[in-house]
Amino acid sequence: MNPRLVAYSRQLHCYLVPSHLNQHLLLQSYNSPVHLIRDFARIYMSGAKRANELSSFPRLLDNRQPRKKKKTANTQRSEGSIDDVRLHDIQWLLQESRPNNFEPPLEVEPLPPLLTQIELSITMLSSTGDGLAVSEDLLRVYVVPFSVPGDKVLAKVVKHFPSHSTTDLLEVKVPSKDRQDDLVFCKYFGKCSGCQFQMLSDDYQRNHKHKVIEKAMANFSNLDPSLIPPIGEIMPSPISQGYRTKLTPHFDGPRRGGFKPDAPTPDIGFQMTGRHFVLDIEDCPIGTEIVRTGLKSQRKYVRDNLQTFKRGATLLLRESTERNISSIDPNASLPPYKELKTCVTNSKDFVTEWVGAFKFTYPAGAFFQNNNSILLNFTNFVREQLYVPPTSDHRGESTDAYLIDAYCGSGLFSICCGHKFKSVMGIDISSQSIESARKNAEENGIYNAKFITGNAEALFADVDFPPDKTSVVIDPPRKGCDELFLDQLLKLAPRRIVYISCNVHTMARDVGWILQHATGNNYMIEKLGGFDFFPQTHHVEGYAVLSKST
Ligand SMILES: C[S@@+](CC[C@H](N)C(=O)[O-])C[C@H]1O[C@@H](n2cnc3c(N)ncnc32)[C@H](O)[C@@H]1O
Structure with missing residues (x-):
């Protein structure tokens, strides 16, 4: 039985199935959403009697098809994972590479067997830090780690997925003009998964991260482009080696x-x-x-x-x-x-x-940003964005400002920004971090801050700050905020929101959600940008500054 390419979804996924199922799957492919075709293929291929065929097939389904997952509050909000972001780039590149009248053929050449060596021209650097090359028939993307747009490389095919194949880089045959191998400073570079970009200049890396934020906002925010301001410059790390604490x-x-x-x-x-x-x-x-x-x-x-x-x-x-x-x-x-x-x-x-002059003490196993060299510039920037200078009211008195530090950890923002505010409230799910935040506030002379342990949304039960004088800094883990938190944030309707994140894709999703659901409050995005906390890697710390029109 020959595996043949028979089905295309509207997103141009393709599936290899035994040929006697062609007719059925073709029908499915034109009438059904992609997940039905995928499920059909999976059910068919998982039959025990097909075990031999399965092992000789390239893998049918995209990365990590869900096994039975535990249902959690966040199941519907899993966007922004590395696999998800890479797939967005792959689909985008396929669409960009194909002419308008592109018709996928009903029969195509078989895929190169696993471990085959192939020559590829890299045309794009993905947001996940991999070079991408499109196959000659424009049906698939090859993912080549440690490659740069403009490189011509020899790569070994490792694994096939519906719309892409992963490879190992074997040799750079013709280097891109942007490749600077003399910059590489670690003997493990090219094997270790820690760094992706040592062969690129700091400027190139930051320009790339700029595009990553631009793409994240375009692909994950669901916002009309007119609502997305130009992305600000990515602020450099004072040191780009030897920075990880x-x-x-x-x-x-x-x-x-x-x-x-x-x-x-x-x-x-x-x-x-x-x-x-x-x-x-x-x-x-x-x-x-x-x-x-x-x-x-x-x-x-x-x-x-x-x-x-x-x-x-x-x-x-x-x-x-x-x-x-x-x-x-x-x-x-x-x-x-x-x-x-x-x-x-x-x-x-x-x-x-x-x-700077602020001292932080916390358990070694707890979260703290791990590039100390950039933290002073970063916290100064966040403080400027959060703080609106008091305006004089009609009696000539100054009004006050309040700060909420959601996901506060050991109190980084509360403490570095707290002296500008009348009152500060921080919340974190880790009781250890909250204990540190309290001690750190005291040690640094920040006596106007209160810290509570709990889920971020729990703070709304306690907070009685006047919304129009309140700024909120949000710095969640990579998966972003859940809707319950965002919903309550909108009910509070603070004057300013500064969203900080090491995952700019979930940040884009959440910022988009805020703007779309803020009926009546009219939030606008004032600023977007990032800090290069993690030079030599594809990661970037993003920020979004939102303000409510008064
Ligand atoms: C990226 S860290 C930011 C910490 C702090 N802002 C800093 O920069 O040091 C995210 C923090 O969110 C906390 N966290 C994770 N899930 C949470 C939740 N559901 N509610 C409140 N805090 C949470 C973690 O304990 C961690 O301290």
């Missing part, structure tokens, strides 16, 4: 029974690109000096104490900074203190970090 290398181990006395030391490091195994990493020059030293000593510790580990583990390396103010030399140039750096490896121990 936290590393979490890991190693695998036996499922049960622990390591045997003669077991070899496992590979300790980060995941290999495109694979599910760990790459042994002796040094990571993205880390700060002290965490790089910590990596070496922790690797030795694991080697020397392997039998004490029952299974694999994730190691924690976190920079902590003490400032020795008493050692001020009055004749010295700034800064007027000496810094002592240590590497903390126990998640329950406390680390200290400084943002």
Whole structure:
């Protein structure tokens, strides 16, 4: 039985199915939504008697078809995952590459067998940091990690999906004019999944991240383009190597029974690109000096104490900074203190970090932004966006301003911005972080802040700030906010909203949601942009500043 390409959905997905199902699937393809065709193909192919055919087929379905998932409040809001973002880029590139009158043929050449080496011309850099090349028949996209638009490469086919295939980069045959291999500073680059962009200049990386935010707003916000202002410049990180104050290398181990006395030391490091195994990493020059030293000593510790580990583990390396103010030399140039750096490896121990003159202490395992070099510029920017200078009312008195810090962690924004506000309220789901936020506020002389532990939406029960004098900073995890929170935010209708996110796709979705559901409040997007918190990687920290017209 020959697998043949028979079905196209409106989104131009295609499916390989045994040929005797052609007729049926063709009917389905023109009359049914894509998920029906997909489900049909899946049900057919999952039959036990088809097991042999299945193993010889390229995979039928797109990345990670849902197994039975636990139903959570966020099931409908799973947009913005790496797979989802990559698929958007793939579909966009296919559409852009095809002429208007493009008709997919009913029969096409079979796909190259897995492990075949093919030559490809890279035309686009995806938001997930991969080079993309379109097949000659314009039916499929090849995803090539570590490649740059303009590169001609030799790649090995690893896995097929309906509209794309993943590959390994084997050789750059003709380099793009933008490729600068002499910039690469890590010997693991090209294998390790940590960095994607070391062969690109800092400017190129930031221009790319600018486009990532532009595309995120265009594809994920569902907003009319007229409502989306031009994206601001991506603010650079003062250092683009040696900036990470936290590393979490890991190693695998036996499922049960622990390591045997003669077991070899496992590979300790980060995941290999495109694979599910760990790459042994002796040094990571993205880390700060002290965490790089910590990596070496922790690797030795694991080697020397392997039998004490029952299974694999994730190691924690976190920079902590003490400032020795008493050692001020009055004749010295700034800064007027000496810094002592240590590497903390126990998640329950406390680390200290400084943002300008603000001191933060928090458990090493808790969330804190991990590029300290950019934090002062970043928090100054956020403060300017949140704070509206008090206007004089008709009696000539100043009005007050209030701040809500949703998803506040250890109090970064409350503390760096709090002195500008009459009153501050922070909320976080982690009681550990809230405890740190309270102590940090006290230590930094911020006495107007109240912190509560709970789901972000719980803060609306407590808050009695006047909406027109209130600013809200939102900094949720990668999955973004849930609708319950956004709904209540709109009911409060604060004057300004500053949305910060390490996932600009869920940020775009949530900002779009706010504008679309804010009937009567008329929010507008004042500013959009990003900070390059994560140089050498495809990640960017985005911001959106929203204001309510009065
Ligand atoms: C990206 S971090 C931001 C923390 C803080 N703003 C900072 O910059 O240090 C996201 C925070 O959201 C918290 N969080 C996650 N889900 C939450 C929820 N449903 N309600 C409140 N906080 C939540 C996490 O504990 C984490 O501290």
